[in-house]
Amino acid sequence: DTGVSQNPRHKITKRGQNVTFRCDPISEHNRLYWYRQTLGQGPEFLTYFQNEAQLEKSRLLSDRFSAERPKGSFSTLEIQRTEQGDSAMYLCASSLKADEQFFGPGTRLTVL
């Protein structure tokens, strides 16, 4: 068990570019969550999957954001046409059924 991993750890991009982040959950965890955290704030929920099904999306998840979890394994979060307001830490978590959530190290996005 290597824990939740996220790649890349850091991403710097120019406004208007598209970016994609990857999350690999703890093996056999069927639930996967994406959160966004800005400086001085707690994480805010974006979306979550049970296996490959995306069950809930926050109103924070605008049309420019899309998430997938093919085959119920790893997940990707894509942001199209990035804006400066997208700069944040993007955190992924996984859980087994309804148990405690375990978080990855996060991907820090900076939009110039």
Add this chain to the structure above:
Amino acid sequence: KQEVTQIPAALSVPEGENLVLNCSFTDSAIYNLQWFRQDPGKGLTSLLLIQSSQREQTSGRLNASLDKSSGRSTLYIAASQPGDSATYLCAVSENSGYALNFGKGTSLLVTP
């Protein structure tokens, strides 16, 4: 909408002191509550999970209590050490497997 508040926002104590961090939530119909630790620029580390039917959980020098009816939880840290310096986040889940609602955290500094 569930609101989670953590008091104080920041706390500085000398090494060896026992301390209490507070968390309150507006809707008592929660499924579980989790306490996390976050080091600067890092992901979240799960400390304790309390199910709604439980009153407290203990792990080493940490003890978390839950009073669901009054919408409060406390995290007690015994014999604090400089290595405990971090931000502590409280989060509640309103249903089985649902997303977590986080407070803004308490930033703790333990001085030698």
